[in-house]
Each structure stands twice: as C-alpha cells, then as structure tokens.
Amino acid sequence: MKPVSVEHMSIRFGAVTILPDVSFDVAAGECFGLVGESGSGKSTILRCASMLLSIWTGDVTIGGRSVREMPLNERCRTLQMVFQDPYGSLHPRHSIRTVLSEPLKIQGLDDRERRMREALGDVGLPASFLDRYPHQLSGGQRQRVAIARALILEPEVLLLDEPTSALDVSVQAEILNLLVRLREERGFTYIMVSHDLAVIDHMCDRFAVMQSGEIVEVLPREAIKGNEATHPYARELIGASLEYESVV
Amino acid sequence: ETPDNQLVVAFNMNNVLTMDPAAITGGETVQILNNVYDSLVSLDPESKELQPRLAESWEVSDDNRSVTFNLREDAQFASGNPVRAEDVKYSLSRILELNLAQASGLMSRGFSADAIDEQFVVEDEHTFTLNLPQPDDPKLILMYLSQAGVGSIVDKELVQENAQDGDMGRDWLTNNSAGSGAFSLDQWRGNEFVILARNDNFWGEAPEMQRVLMRHLPESQSQRLGLEQGDIDVGFSLAAPDLKGLEDDENIEIRTVPSAGFYYLAVSMKDERFADPKVREALRYLIDYDGINSAIMPYFGVKRQRPINSSAFAALPDPGYELNVEKAKALLEEAGYGDGFETSIRVISTQQFLDSATAIQGTLAQAGIDAEIITGDGGQIYGAMRDRSFDLLVGRGGGGQQPHPDSNLRAIVYNPDNSDDAGLTNYQGWRTSFQDEELNQMIEDALVERDQDTQVQMYEDIQKMIDDKVISIQPFSERVVTAAYQDDVSGIVIDPWVSRFEDVTKDR
C-alpha cells in the first residue's frame, strides 16, 4: 500500500497546453476518482503518471519515490494501468498466454505457469482461457484479461482509465465487483477515471472534477448525493447526473 | 508514300555523337558526313579504286614520301567560298591540333601537330602537297583521305568565323556543317534524325533529292514495317529475319555488299591456357564456320577465315578450316587439357554476336570446354578487352575501311609494345596480349615496299605465317552490310564507308 502524490503536473502538445498545473494526493489504499467532460485531460494525467508520456513537467511520487527516478523494472512493478477499450488493449494476434507471459519474461520472473493461472483465477477466468485469442473473448472477458495482465506483476498502484465505459451494464457490474474485491483483498491504491458519477459513487472515496485540464474541485464521495459542490462546473456536472438519474 | 524529291533513310544513330569531322567515330557518321564534306579523293563503291574528288589529279613522288594534289578550280563550299589548298591544310591540321577521335589515324601514320608546316604544304591556291613523316605506302594514305572524318575538307573561313576561344570551331561544328558536299546539314537531333538539304553551290551535278531525312529507327521491325507501308525509302539496319521477310515483298529491293572488318573469336594470351598455340589451334577447329555463316550470318557476314578482307589486294582465299571436334580434342590432349577447362566468352548482346557466341559455346562444350557467356554493351565488353582482362571474346572489328591489307593487319596482328602500360588500345594485338616480332617486322616491311608485285608477295607470306603461328584472333566471318530499299529508288550505295546520296533518283 502506497500513497500517490501528483505535484504540478503540466504538459503541452505543440502550442496547446493540455494540463496547465495539476496537483492532487491519493492516500494509500484509497480509490480516487477523476471525472470531467470529454477531452478535459483525465487520460492524459494517467498517461503522464505512468510515464507513457515523458515530456511533462512536475512530479509524481509513489510511496515517496518519484516515478521519474524509479528504474524501469521497479516502476513496472509498482504501477500498472487498465485501459478503456477492451477491444484495443489486447494485442489481437497474441494468445492470452502470450499476453500474460510477456511481462513475466520481461521482468525475468520464474514460475510463470503458476503465476499466469493465479492471475486468471484472480479475475475469475478458468485456466483454459490461456490458449484463447482476444477475438474469442467477450468484452468483459477481455477486460478481465487486461486486469490480470496488470495484476501479474503485483503492482501497488492501479490506474484505471474508464475500465467499464465500453461495456454493457451487466458486464460493467462484473468488472466493478472484481475491482472492489481485489482492493479489499490486496489493498491496491486506485486512480480511476470515469464519466459516470454512479460508478464513481459506487467505487471511490474521493474524486476530482476536471474541466479543460484543471482540477476545479476535489470532493468526497458523499458530496454527490446532495450536490454539495461549490465550483459551478462541478455543480453542473453533478446536477446533470443527478437529474439524468432521477428523470430517467 | 514518301515525296518524290525527298529520300527517307532509316538507320541506327546510337553512335552518332557529333557532326564535327575531327571528332566522329564509326560508320554511321561517316555515312552522313560523306554527303556533307568532300574529300580530296574517293573510293569507287564497286571496285574500291581511288578516284578524283576535290583533287582532279595527284602525283606520288618517286620515293613514296610525298603526294601532290591538284584541286579542282570550280569547287566551292556551301557557303560560296572557293575550295583552296589553304582549306585542305587547315582541315588536316585541325584534326591533329584538336587531338580528337580522328587524330588517331593520322598520328599512327606518324603525323604530329608539331610538324604541321612540314607535313602539309600549300604550293599555290589549288596545289597542295602532303609530306609523309615516315616511310609508308601512299596508297594507304590516300585511302585514309578518301573518307569523311580525316579526309573531310572544311571551309576554313566559315569555321574560323564561328570559332570561340581558339577551339577551331569545335563547338560550332558539332551541330553545323561547313563542307562542299552535295548536301549540307540542315538539322540534327541526337538519336532522332539528321536532315540534309541539297547544297545549291555544289560543284558537281545537282542531286535529284532536295532533302535527305535520316531517321533514327534502331528497331529493325520498325524499319521493316516502315518500308512495307511506304513510310521509308531505305532501311540500313535491318535484322536478318526482317530482311528475309522483305525478300518476298516485290516492291522492296535488298542488296548485300562487302564491308570492312570481321566477326571473330579472340583469346587473351595473358591467360596461360590460350598462350599455348595448341589450345588456340584447338579453338580454330571448334568453330562451326559453315553452320554459323549459314544460320546466323546471312546479311551480316560471309565466311572468311583469314584476317584480311577479301576486297583488299593480296588477300588469299580461305585456308578451309572446319569444325573438327576430334582434332581439337587431340590438340587439347597434347596441350594437357584433355578434360577441357572452364572459361568465359564475352560478347555484346547484339543478336548476331550473341547467336555466334552461343553457337561457339555449344561447339566448345563438345570438346569439354565449359564456357560461360558474359554479355554486356559495347563499353563493357570491349572495355574488358581494352583492359586486357577477358578469356574469350566474340567481337567484330579489324580495320579494313581502307581496302589495303595493312589496314587489317595493323588492327589485328601488329603490336609494337606488349606492356600493360603501353595502352595501345587501338591495336587488337595489344588487347589480346599477342605479340610476334617477326610478324611485326614483316608488316612494317610490306607496307613500305615500293614494288607492287613484291608487296603482294610479302602480304601473302604474312597470311601464311599467321596461319602457322595461330594468332590470338580467329575470324569466322567477314562483315557485309545489307540494306533494303523501295525498288523505285536507284543509285543507293550500301556500304556506309563509301555511301553518298548524290546519285539517288526515284522513278515514279
């Protein structure tokens, strides 16, 4: 269990500043949500934090250590990410075995067969799935494999980029349950992006509302129900969600 | 149908690079410039006898060391300037001073740019004396001078007018003409066409053709179709099958005449195998002379096994070599190559060459000689020969533009210096690393022999000796040239070295 802290993260692409200056802290074992309109920079924060993008300034520390200074191997084993689109996050030509054994090979871990079986077991898939290819799996199953891939290196922080938004409600429920269970069992720290406040409410302890690259407000989960936000945009967003749910 | 007063000629201009007589190479350019420039003397197309041209007459001194020419008084250039002895001197010195392609011939006869005033003497306006720098056969020199190129007399005044930076009009003459021939150069576009226009100042009988269009049509088929469709009057570079095809066309006339040079198999004597005369003799019996000449060579060559063109004086008839694999094998056995060996044949990728090489490859194989064929264009194949790095080579050449045995012998046999540094690339003897002092001497002696009969006897001896010594080059065919033309066209001269269009007429 490690706390995560994002300090003055800032990034620009060409002439456009995507994130002017973002800071927030996540406590060890907490599930922290990121919401906001499309294009507000939620995914970008996760990509910066995981060093998929490296041209940003500022710092991210995990358990007091800066991700920039961590050697590659250590970083991989501290932090993993689950992506939004289950159809795009698995290599279409790699069998699940390849998908899962690859990180083990790279990190030089032995006892691969056992670890792979365990990881699949953790996400509730039978070991026989090892020899399937992504196109033989449903969206939910793919997302489980993606989670298994993140878990297999036994990280401490999981970055979740809209892990369920491409899925049906029925499948979404399975994944959310899985994520909740894993956090309870292993004590991960989550940073989770979603556009669905109901999901945030279900999963997170605190969340940040983002608008055009800036965090306008950080709120506890409880603030959703009564729309206790102060920032106008945050109010509008929560209001709309509440209204949608009630109208609906 | 072509117009009545124009002659449309198809030929291959790939080697036509300039119109400057001092720089030209090859028969095609000679064919063009023969019409534009006059020479002092000319060769009769049929008999190959020397005839007056710009020189009404000439006298050879008793010691064979000088020739005096009396020029026609009425001759004038296309520009209207009269033709004077001064122009003759200028033309010859120009070649030596510019030191371009045509200089080779003069220099090999001892002429040099340093001694112009001694060699070329203007006696008066219409009398010119040529002093030979070394003992020589004036006949041969005259033959040289009969040809466009060395022999072309240019209009000194006009050329000097167009000269820049003392280049003796080199730039200008590349694309323009300053001659006294029956035609003058109207337009030339590289690899496309040459247009000759009638020269109204021509001293001789006015030609019937107002315009001669010489079109670059390298494809034999195109020439044939053009002839069949009446688009073309004369085709000069047709391939055998098309000539054969045209034989059946009653409107088309086909004529074959002897020309200069041979098709031959050359060996490099740098290679120890071929340095062995036994091996060379074996090769002599591994060529299917009759087969090649009947199947491949029609229209291109006729059987000839001696390195002197049959039209030259003193030429002996063929010794009668034949394909004889057994004999060749025995010779190889004697030389220690009973199991044959591996080698290569270089050949340019033109059909009759290639076919001959392939045929020779086949007969060599019968004696166990495994020859790989290496093809390329002229630069590559003859380039290797000039670098003296080849095994076998099927090629064409060997002088003969002058119907004099010396022309052939010097090109094929003669080699005064066999060192690599000598760079005597103009001698095939040097290229094949063949050197025989005895033969060299005999060639030199024969040339300067003043008595006609003795000279003939000496050349015959040389031919016999060549037969015994088995030189590095074995001709299998003598070059002939063939042209096809509409049968209402007459007065065409086929051999490019002596061809002129001034007598061409069309009777429709």
Place this chain on the structure above:
Amino acid sequence: MTLNRQHMRGALGQGASILVTLFGLLILTFVIGRIMPTDPVRAIVGEDATQEVYMNVYQELGLDKPMWQQFFLYLRDLATGDFGTSIRTGKPVIQDILHALPATIELATFAIIIGACLGVPLGVMAAVKKDRWQDHVIRVFSLMGHSMPIFWTGMIGLLVFYASLGWVGGSGRMSQFYIGMVPDRTGFLLIDSAVAGQWDVFRSALRHIILPAALLGYSSSAYITRMTRSFMLDQINQEYVTTARVKGLSQRQTIWRHAFANIRVQLVTIVALAYGALLEGAVLIETVFAWPGFGQYLTSSLRIGDMNAVMTCVLIVGLIFITLNIISDILYRVFDPRTR
C-alpha cells in the same frame, strides 16, 4: 494569429524537408552518374582511338579530379543553371531535354486523359456493384491493364493496328517525311501543326499518337480504376452515406454527390501520380514506338554513359515526382475543409 504562425511553421518545415529530399536526390543522381561502368570517354573517341587521344578527352571531362571535387563542381554548375553538355549531342543537356520532354508530355497527357476517362467511371461502377459480376469483370479488365507488359502490348498493337489493319500510324510522332517540316514552337506537335495550319501533319500526328497513348492510358487506367474502387468502397461504408440515403437521395445522387465528392481530392492525387508514372511506361513504349521523347533520351544516354544527360534526366524525373507530391499536398489542403 497562432493558426497563421502554425501554418507558417508547417510551410517552412515542408520547405526544409523538400530541400533535404532534393539534396538527397542530387547525391543519388551524382552517384548513379559516376558509378556507371559505361565509359563516356570511349563513346566519344571511338574504338580505335589511341591512349593519347583518350586521355585528352578524359581530362576535358574533368574525370581526373577527385570525386568530392567533381560533386562540388556539379553542385556549383547546377546552382548556375548549368546542367552540363551532353556527350551525345554536344548541346546543353537541358536544351536536349526540353526538346524531348514535350513529346513525352504530349503522349502522357493524351494517355492520362484516356486513362482517367476510362478508369474513374469504371472504378466507381465496380465499387457500387461490389462482388457482382460487373465488379469482377471490371476488376479483371483493369488488372489486365496492370499486368500486361507495356512493351508487349505495344508490339502486338503495332503489329495488329499498324502492320495488318493500317488503322494507325507506325513508329515516331508522325510519318517520317514530315519530320522537320513543322516549325518548333511549343514542341507539342499537335499544337504546332495546328497553329501552322499544316493539317496533313496534324492528322499524321494524331494517327501516330493514338495507339501508344491508348495503350499507356489503358495501363494507367488500371491503377486509377483500382484506386477509385477502393476509395469509393471506403466512402460507401461510411455513415454519412447512409445519412444521405435516409434523406431519400437516390443511389446515383448518393454516390456522385456525396461519396464521389469526398474522393475527388484523393483522385486528383492518384491521377497526378499516375501521370508521373507514365514516364515509366514511356521508357518502354517509346522504345517500341521510336518515340523521340524523354524515355528514349534517357535510355540512349544510359547506353553510352552520357553522365550529364543521365543525371539530369534522373534529377528531372525526381523533381517531377516531388512537384506532383507537393501539388497533391496543396490540393488536399485547399479542398479538404478538415485540413484548413
């Protein structure tokens, strides 16, 4: 403002990259020119020249200098617009090419018109009728054009239409004896002869151009058809085409007003590239038809190792292609609102 500056930067970047490409092109052409095994000197002096004569010309051509110096001189000459003198014709290379190019351009233009007029409608039709027999027929027909060696079709065409049937003219741009009779104004024979009012020559030129142009056109129509088809297929499956159909537009309207309108720019590019590629076909077809154009000039220069001519030809081909690319880039920018 920012947009403008960005555009400026884009233009500058593109300019720089074109320069780099050009420089690479120069190096490439120079290398090609220098490593040619054909000996230009030998071509000039002939087989029987002596060593002395040979060296004389060798030095005149500057071949005795070190390679880098030659390259430097080459660049310097280029900078002053001097492409050198052809060994073969003794004229400035650029002048030769300017003579040869119009012949090729005339042929290529004629061909591309035929190709585009044939290729575009066929391509659209094949896309619309995908997987039906029309599609199969069109595809096979056009692939045939892409699969036949152009020199072979040229020969067969000459044999059938000129030799046997006599419908068209044979080798060359016009009947041989018309050569040199039309004053050279633009170099485009059809235009020159029309301007000079020499209708005989015009007719003859037309009879001669039609066969090679048709064959070249057919082979480039193959490429155009195929690209049109695949562009159209991409578009036909787009949602906006469905939108148009939902609006009640007929198939024809949907295809031409919506789908086809969207591929126009791409098509222009394709046609431009096909036009450039005709140069390639020209090398072969000009050999077969004795067409005195650029391709012939290039091949005959190659044959005798006329370095300056070869280098300039290669350079010009490269330049033509770069220009075509730039033009199509610009077209994209101009016509596609998304890139503005």
Place this chain on the structure above:
Amino acid sequence: MTEERPMLDVKNLSVRYRGTDTPAVRDVSFTLGRERLGIVGESGSGKSTVGRALLKLLPTAELTADRMRFEEVDLLTAPERKMLELRGQRMSMILQDPKFSLNPIQRCGLQIAEAYRTHVRCSKGEARAKAIEMLSAVQIRDPERVFDLYPHEVSGGMGQRIMIAMMLLADPGLVIADEPTSALDVTVRLKVLRILDGLVREKGIGLIMISHDLSLVRSFCDRVLIMYAGRVVETLAARDLDNARHPYTQGLLAAQPRIGGSRDELPVLERKDSWLEPAEERP
C-alpha cells in the same frame, strides 16, 4: 391498442448479413402507433439492424418477414423507387454518431437543405430559410453561422442537433433514433433528449428510440422492446419496467450502480441458453 391501423406493423422479421451463418435479427414482431417505442438490449443484440431493416438500408443483408408494413406501404415488396419517396419524407432515422454521419466536406446547412430539396420542389433560398428555421427549432443559438460550418467545426451536441434537424425537416411520420445521445457528455445528453422529445410531441409522430440505456428508455418512451441476441425477449409498457418478468431485463436493471445506492456487490447477470426462447413461450 387503438383500433386504428398501426402505423408500423412488423411480423417475424429476420435479417441475416451476407457472409454470416446466424441471423443478426430473428423473428422480431411488433407494431407501432403514434407512440414512442424504445428498443433496448446489450451491444450486438441487433437493435440497429432492426432500425435499418425498416428503412431497407441494408444492401448486404437478407431480409425476410411475414409482414412488414408502413401505413399503406408494404415495405417487403416496395421497390427502391417507392423507398426513395418514403425515406426522409415519411420515415427517417437519426444515426448514432454525428462525427461520422455528416458528410465531412459539405457545409452542415447545405446537408440539411438537401434533405428538404430532395422532397420538396423549391429554390435554394427557400430551402436555406427552411433549414435555418429548423436549426433554431433545435435550439441552436446562431443558426445563420452554424449553417455555414463544416461538420468538424461543430461540437458533438451541436452535430447531434443538426442531425435531428435534418431528419425532422421534411415532417416524417416515423422517426427512428439510433442511440441519439450515447456519444455525448452527460451534460449535453439531457438537452438533446429534451429537444427531440419536444419535437416529437409537437408533431405527433411515431418514434422508435434505440438505446442500450434502460433508464433512459424508461423515461422517454411509452413502450419498450427488450432485445437479446437478435430476438425480442420481452415487450413492456415503460412504466412497468420495474416489474419486468424476464430475468435478462431484471438483471440489466439490477446491475446498474446508482448514485447514493448501496456499495454492496452488484448483482450480475447469469446468462441462460433458455433466454433465446421467445418470452411468450415461457411459463
């Protein structure tokens, strides 16, 4: 249902895409009056296919049905010419994603005007006026300006409204809206839905609303068809949705997390093969 003849009457519609073995839609039957019908179901259950089949927009699919009528027209046998008259003018369809559904190189306004000019003989000016009027009807603030914009220059919400304007311009009697809001942010989603709802009410037309969002359908529709694997497993009045009997429908409803709901484990669906049987045949 009302005694008047339903506007749309479909019996046992099946659609099979060429090159696939199993039909994407199997034996779907329903009728539609002047009401709002929702079609829900998970992804790939065949919702869009039904919508497109009604307009005969599926050139690569085989379509069979016992009956498929739209008012007096038999859609099954109607020739393409007849369909051209119907499409756009009497029935139209709002496609899912405005990003892809608008022609990228044509100005939005022209595309709207084109829809009008296809069916009504009029001058360009009139069509333009009509289009601008429609744009303001869908609450676009500066319709004159938007008319001249290219699709990539408008936001998702605006694009969706342009689509709506285009499809409602010729006053169709039946509108099929295929997930009209799923590509939009929550904040714009409601606005667009309201506009659509308003227009439909005003003009009194039949609406088929395709969506995967049960709650949305519940609040915007009168009746709901639940689709599963190409079949209709249940048909309900929207207000009875909570009393759905089919376990699939029930499961879908329960699996949705709710704001302020419990944080207990969410119930998940256990799929059963028997669901593939039509709902009526189950006890």
Place this chain on the structure above:
Amino acid sequence: MTMLDDTSGQTSAPRQTPQALIAARNIAVFLAKAPPSAFGLIVLAVLILSALFAPLLATHDPYVQDLQNTLQAPSAAHFFGTDELGRDIYSRLLYGSRITLTIIGLVSIVVGPIGLFVGTVAGYFGGKVDIVLMRLTDIFLSFPSLILSLAFVAALGPSLNNAIVAISLTAWPPIARLARAETLTFRQADYIAAARLQGASATRIIWRSIVPMCMPSVLIRLTLNMATVILTAAGLGFLGLGAQPPLPEWGAMIATGRRYMIDSWWLVTFPGLAILSVSLAFNLLGDGLRDALDPKQMNRR
C-alpha cells in the same frame, strides 16, 4: 538439434500451429470461393509446380540449340514452337518460371524485412528518426521504379542479380511507407501502451507487437508488388539490362523474340502471355488477400 532445444518454440508450437493452420486454411477457402482469386491461386500453383518439376515437364533442354530447326511454328514436337536458335520455347518458359520465382522470391525476401524495419522503426520512434528515414524513403520514392532500376542496373552492370538488387532498391520504399502508416495507427493502441508499462524495450515492442500487426498489409502489398516486380524485371530484360542470355527469362525472351515477331508470332506471344497471367494472378491474389485478411476488420473480430 538446436531447433529442438528451443523449448519455447516447442511448447507454443503444438498450440499455435493448429491456429495458424486453421487460419491459413480459412484464407485459402475464402480465396478459392471468389472466382478471380481462385484463378490467381490456380495460376500460381501451376507456376510453382512447373518451376519444381520443370525437368520432368520440359520436352527439351532449354539451352540446347538446334540451328537447323530455328523459328519453327508450334507443333506436336514443339508445343510453343522454337526460337531463333532452335530452342524449344515451351521448355524455356517452364525453366523461365524458376527465374521468375527466384526474382520475386528474392526481391520479397529482401524488400519485406527492409521495408518493415524502416517503416516500423520510423513509425514507432517518430521525431527525428522518422524524419530522417522518411526523407530517405521519399528520395527513393520520388522515382518511378523502372527508371531507378534502370539507372542502378546501368550503374552496376546488367545481370540477373543486379536486376534483383536494383528492383529491391526501388521496391522497399512503398512497403516502408505502408508499414510506417500502419505503425502510426498501432502506436497509439492501448496494447502497445500496456507493453510499455510492462517494461518491454522498443525492440521487443516493434518485433513482438508491431511487426505482427503490420504483417497482413505488408503481405498483401508484397503480393501486389510481385506483379510490379515481374513487370519491372521483364522491362529490364526487355531493355537488355536484366537476366542475360541464354537464361530463359521471359522479358528477355520477348526482347529477343521481338526481332522475329512479324513472321514468328509465337516467339513473343507465349512469354507475353506467361508474364500477363502470372502478374495478373498475383494482382488478383493480392486483391483477394486484401478481402480475406483486411486489417481494418481485424480489430473488430
């Protein structure tokens, strides 16, 4: 032996082979269903068989001349007639298929990897690497392939091998372009990001993740390219710059045969038809392959 020691190959082989086999069979079945690509398959099969069994199928030695029997029209003794040296054209065509196969085989072997390498590296790294590599590609791309090959062959000297080298030099840029474009689309994919998060090196990502994704379109492109390669080789042969006599290369056969074309049509007709049908076959096959393994559909399946 060494091969058997490779345990990873061993464990994965039994599992993956069926998959690959099934895929290959599916593709073959798919191709065989459409008439045009079926035709392509048949022609190719004929080509490969005739190359393999040329010695058995040939009625004559392709190199042996018979100067007594030149330019014979097609007959029972010589199915396609004889050429100007009396060689049997049918047998020469059969042996020529070996040359054709060699050319396209070698060119593809050279061009595929080079193109893939340049394209994926440029696409994956982007930035300066991309600019440099793409400029290089542009330079080569700014020539029509025949003209560039011509120049190269002229520079290297005419021979079959040099023709192959020259064609390869001109054939890789389009592949590189394609591979780069594909890489650019895959580079953004989440599975690449995931691989990076697992600490995979750039080499590993390119080799294990990107290359397999580019493979289908590169293969399609290569197949389509083969038609062009055949034509370019034939064109070089035609201009006398390709395979050198007496090799029975089809283009060279046409080039020599053309001198006899008016009277002996069979000299150019049969090699021409051979080139036509083989390059047509590759074109049809490439088109068919595109339909069979359209990369655009792959992600969705």
